[in-house]
Amino acid sequence: MTMKPKPLIRVTNLVKYFPVRLGAYGEKKATVHAVDNISFEIQAGETMGLVGESGCGKSTAGFSLLQLHRPSSGKCYYRDVDLTSLSQNQLRPYRQKIQIIFQDPYSTLNPRMTIGAAISEPILAHRLADRKTVMSRVITLLNDVGLSEKAVNRYPHEFSGGQRQRICIARALACDPEFIVCDEPISALDVSIQAQIINLLQDLQEKYNLTYLFIAHDLSVVRHISNRVGVMYLGRMAEMGEKEMIFAEPKHPYTQALLSAVPVPNPHIEKNRQRQVLSGDVPSAIEPPSGCHFHPRCPVAFDDCKIVAPAWRRIEDGRWVACHKV
């Protein structure tokens, strides 16, 4: 076996539970099993896609990785540093290098801050420039994301959704990050604008050698942008591998159903297609099903699936799956 380069990001056995209170008076305590023991690695310069339905824990995984939520257990390494062991103060220098782009560009920009102020804030906070020199940096960033320098003195409400997302990207880039978590960065945007933002993210990746964790529920977008893909279901990873393998030969029955559910923009294929439609809904993460979380909806489930959770195992180089039937 060839020696692999060291991964930029390494997540091992990450768990995040949220305590909640149920009932009209909050008299019942419960736990949301948002992320339930997932592990993955991301190499420098690659894009790892994370897909799954709403509530499957993909955003929580991204947030926990950045220590925006402190994980319940498990480790998150950036290079060789275990981020989970650091205090908020100790984390600060690493925050420059690991950034995030959020889903909704309407609520993530402060309406009372000009664009110039919003983008220069992280630069000043990390003391990467002083007040005199910061504006030239802001203008470079705005040009990088395809906005004119006139934007500096304007307010967020003057921009459209696509433009606001460009501003959020500029802000994430402000401190020269190496790794960016893109949390559904295009789902709030219109179709014709989505393609612009995807192209921009790819151009920036080439220019600055960025590494992305791209979280999305839209499989065709993930297929386009990622090198590797992880599929999540109810807090656990179902399958992970090279993009081509996942899409050409999905092994896990959930991945198969997910791919089959996505409509194809071709009426000749679509009108005659036999879909594998999953029955039922995604179960609650408060009381996930026993054994394999997918067994109540799985077309190939057998008795073992109800009792034993399948192990997360490597079936070939770079290909991981959690299913008894594979």
Added chain:
Amino acid sequence: MNGVLLEVKDLKTRFRSRGGLVYAVNGVSFHVKRGETLGVVGESGCGKSVTMLSLLRLLPPAARVESGSALFEGQDLLKMNYRQIQKVRGGKIGLIFQDPMTSFNPVLTIGDQVGEALIYHRHASKEVALKRAIELLQLVGIPDPEQRIKDFPHQFSGGMRQRAMIAMALACEPDLIIADEPTTALDVTIQAQIVELVKGLRDRLGVAIIWITHDLSLVAGLADRIMVMYAGMIVEEAKTEEIFDDPRHPYTLGLLSALPAFQAEKKVRRLASIPGSPPDLRAQPISCPFYLRCSYSIDRCCLEMPALQTVRNGKENDHRIACFVNIHERSTVA
């Protein structure tokens, strides 16, 4: 069977706002035949929902239908008085809204709400309405309907609520169902369930459907005919196969090529994108609304508004576009 069920002519809807009039719908004409599924595709703010709300006169107070007619079974929906239009809503025309979370009354049971239309339109007794509600919930695939009619909306999941809403729309056996982005709020596996359900019901009950969506791929397998809207206008209308195989309007072409799935086979690094963003609808439309973003535009596009014209006669449906340029000729020249 193939008669025209709904015929809309030159519909114009405006909103009053602080910034002046908003030209939301600008002269939309289309028809729906009995039993046909029409897909209406466009980005947010293109007027697709406002068009349908105008027909049922469900517009917010700030909006007004400026002109136009909408003949439904020979009667103009836009000229009806309140009592007449109430008979149509939920009676002859069923509605399915985008957000199943907010479209139910949280303090009434699902059974009450599904059966309500029957009490109102058919003067059914409460017992009959509930019995029928059970049948309807069974029809849309809700397990254990006898028990579930006693549930309140919060006890249903998103997909179940959308099923219940479909049951509600079907209650009075309407001739037409208007579905306004019915799966946008749902996950893909649930979306697939709802699409299969609607397909099955349509084939069994022969109901006509107007399916509004922003997702071209979604209507590929569902609609007989597709209408693409942009800035309050219909820019292209044709049989579904023709829209995908031979798009004639630059906007439709742009939308299709911007789909990552469309290009997955070609392994391109960059997606084709449409530059710029949709126009501000506060300006009175005098030119082609798309010309600033269009790579095919000619001088005429910024001076005149193109009318929707037939470019190819079909056996059943004509292919119509609102564009001065023949993109096939242009692409061979350029």
